[in-house]
Amino acid sequence: MNIEDIETPAVLVDCRIAEANLARAQAYADRHGLPLRPHIKTHKLPRFALRQVELGAIGITCQKIGEAEVMADAGLSDIFIPYNILGARKLARLAELHRRVTLSVTADSAETVAGYADAFRDADHPLAVLVECDTGARRCGVASPEEALQLARRIDAAPGLSFQGLMTYPPRNGAEQVNDWLARAKNLLLSEGLPPVRISSGGSPDLYSAAEVGVATEHRPGTYIYSDRMQVSFGLGTLDDCALTVVTTVVSHPTSDRVVLDAGSKALAADTCAEPGHGYITAYPEAVITGLSEEHAIVDVSRCARTPRIGEKVRVVPNHACVVSNLFDTVHLTADGETAEAVPVAARGRLQ
Amino acid sequence: MNIEDIETPAVLVDCRIAEANLARAQAYADRHGLPLRPHIKTHKLPRFALRQVELGAIGITCQKIGEAEVMADAGLSDIFIPYNILGARKLARLAELHRRVTLSVTADSAETVAGYADAFRDADHPLAVLVECDTGARRCGVASPEEALQLARRIDAAPGLSFQGLMTYPPRNGAEQVNDWLARAKNLLLSEGLPPVRISSGGSPDLYSAAEVGVATEHRPGTYIYSDRMQVSFGLGTLDDCALTVVTTVVSHPTSDRVVLDAGSKALAADTCAEPGHGYITAYPEAVITGLSEEHAIVDVSRCARTPRIGEKVRVVPNHACVVSNLFDTVHLTADGETAEAVPVAARGRLQ
Incomplete structure (x- = not known):
């Protein structure tokens, strides 16, 4: 399907980034035996x-x-x-x-x-x-x-x-x-x-x-395969090396300094990291996700030069990618940045 | 099945407590129209x-x-x-x-x-x-x-x-x-x-x-149906009114002051509340769950008069019951405290 048609919130994995992360790590491992x-x-x-x-x-x-x-x-x-x-x-x-x-x-x-x-x-x-x-x-x-x-x-x-x-x-x-x-x-x-x-x-x-x-x-x-905001804060690569993002829709813009996304702790998880907030919105780097309820993310956009419009889809690099994988039955894999394949997360929720 | 036979980590819901919570709330509502x-x-x-x-x-x-x-x-x-x-x-x-x-x-x-x-x-x-x-x-x-x-x-x-x-x-x-x-x-x-x-x-x-x-x-x-540690901290009832617990096994006791449970953030979620730690261990009230990785809870038992043994099952009242429901495909319902019925969480993971 076209990436634009993915219902939100959803997980999108950029396979080009994931592959590069895998290859880089394997090359390091091979070099050092x-x-x-x-x-x-x-x-x-x-x-x-x-x-x-x-x-x-x-x-x-x-x-x-x-x-x-x-x-x-x-x-x-x-x-x-x-x-x-x-x-x-x-x-x-x-x-x-x-x-x-x-x-x-x-x-x-x-x-x-x-x-x-x-x-x-x-x-x-x-x-x-x-x-x-x-x-x-x-x-x-x-x-x-x-x-x-x-x-x-x-x-x-x-x-x-x-x-x-x-x-x-x-x-x-x-x-x-x-x-x-x-x-x-x-x-x-x-x-x-x-x-x-x-x-x-x-x-x-x-x-x-x-x-x-x-x-x-x-x-x-x-x-390392997906990386996330926590790993970047630990010094592993940059935000551009993060293969997993949560695609989410702006569902409310109640005040000039606040927007609300349709991804809450059920999509982003409540894990914190050294960086402020509950994830990094790629198109709005100055935005801060200040709070999560289960189905909503509250975003402070007061430092943004422009703010997203209601209905706009944005991508969020989560604080912790592993727990996000565990929250979705399906992830969407893209190899070209335009189309995506929906794949069941086969080992999700295997608690025992 | 017998409660003792439930593989951990697992969610156990005491239907007697849940029913009492529902009845109490409905009575209040009826009284006030x-x-x-x-x-x-x-x-x-x-x-x-x-x-x-x-x-x-x-x-x-x-x-x-x-x-x-x-x-x-x-x-x-x-x-x-x-x-x-x-x-x-x-x-x-x-x-x-x-x-x-x-x-x-x-x-x-x-x-x-x-x-x-x-x-x-x-x-x-x-x-x-x-x-x-x-x-x-x-x-x-x-x-x-x-x-x-x-x-x-x-x-x-x-x-x-x-x-x-x-x-x-x-x-x-x-x-x-x-x-x-x-x-x-x-x-x-x-x-x-x-x-x-x-x-x-x-x-x-x-x-x-x-x-x-x-x-x-x-x-x-x-x-209100399950309540949780957060609700109790808000003043809604007591810990005895919490119908949902996570049954978990002590898998490690590396030092005298530390035990480890097989329930991490994949089972208890990382939500925090006003009380210290990531949940309340019913049989060990003085224990504090000081940290969660995805599959382990680290527990400080230094203030406990006795400590749990490896292999022992304990029950944890989570900080936030709703997010725990969303982490398990199946919950176990008990009406007598001895036997349980495994029930699929039909609306789990419905993010869209």
Whole structure:
């Protein structure tokens, strides 16, 4: 369809920008000999996952089993789920997935390892488990290399499991600290006869300094394919590198300094970033989205030389592209900036 | 299914609490002779919309045509869409809907009225249009009673439209100001021969002072059915009146003061409220959800006398229930606190 005919609010992805973002990252990875294992959470689309692999990615990363199931159905064959997977139903689904693809997961506790060990006791081939390490981001992860060793021993001791290595979600601008942590853990594991053959770090903000974590054997960027206002504020490229925009219509212009768009938190999400407001309106750079209700964005246009008219469509670079992908059943892909193809977001809403 | 068997994260709605919330509000409305026209954005479920009407609501409110279409399919016959609806495709869908149900909409600009007038020029019966008024919330709406009169005249002059009255989304704790505004507008319209037969106000925070807006002929509460942490912070009931909780599993306990849940911003949404953190964990009142990534909630348990174990399921009252409903394809309804029925959220994700 013609882009002008898209009903708003809608997600528009410029595939030329996305492709350039993928190619740039893969070129960096190739130059530094650091394999990529992209996180599909940003696009949730099999076609982009397949394209990432085609360009050179060694596999993909999913956060939920439901996402991995969608990607396996689409032919992705090497899937990493860096998550503590707990509960009988989820473990049964994990075992099923393990029969279909090259699968790896993480654990940061004895409880998680015990669950895996029980579910994979009689597996044909062992489940690859990496130990999640807290290298400073204070999310999940064991707190020290010594704890990593303890957990690696537990994994190694379980018949259905194989200890494969270490995984971390690093703090921003923390390459040196992350490398030190992981190198200490690696040396400790080596000295104990448990070599970590995979050491996985991640994140888009530090994608172009990922090679500084020299001990890592792979990097898991996610948002880099679309980028967004948050990534730009972190220093990843410019607003022109943002492939995903929300197309929205001006539905009200109640006062000279205020317009209202038909994209609220149901379309843009409420995530904030270092820049003011809830998104960047490409045609009106001075406009500030000061507030969101569920179906409306309130925009301060007092600093704009001209203001949009009621009925006009504008595009918004969201603060956080991944959560926007998760809010739309369908996204519109454009390769020429004029026509678009509507594509279902196959792995949207896979919460379990 | 048994509640214990629900895979997490999941939404659980306690129908006993929801029913009590509905009954309490309807009793208030009946006592004050103020009809309710509930907003379905909170639950997005036909069954609750039908129940609201069964209890006495005069119709329902939807924010998007897509939501109204779902509700019309389910047998709801009187639907108000308080939105400036613009664009040829949406207006064609609106005309189609108009043939099926008693429909009313709003406008706050000549442009919106012109669109309705054009689309309904040859309608069998006129489309009821209310003028949206900004009584202080600074969202959409005409800025003065005089502007309301001007717009009412435009509506009245269009062959396919009928001017029906006034609509506002009020500022919080603004009953007196809202009533003054609307009463002035009403008198002006009466004096000009354009009686506003409907005057519609809304919102759950001020639901139990809605009757103080004496000039209103109906009230549109939404969140009251489920309530949430934000409503409680606004003074609507207590946390025990919150019918919707997110069931989530503790997946990590990396340090003594930190646990991690498998519900991130994809499950709880990033909306903030006056209370600290991203939700209230019912079994651990002293715990604070200090951060959300997409699939994890980081919880500070340093003030808890006991801490949850890995694998334990806990329930979280979210900050904002409506946006949580929109994140899940399915919700689980319980009538006895032990077993639950999985129900598709029929009007979820209807952005257009």
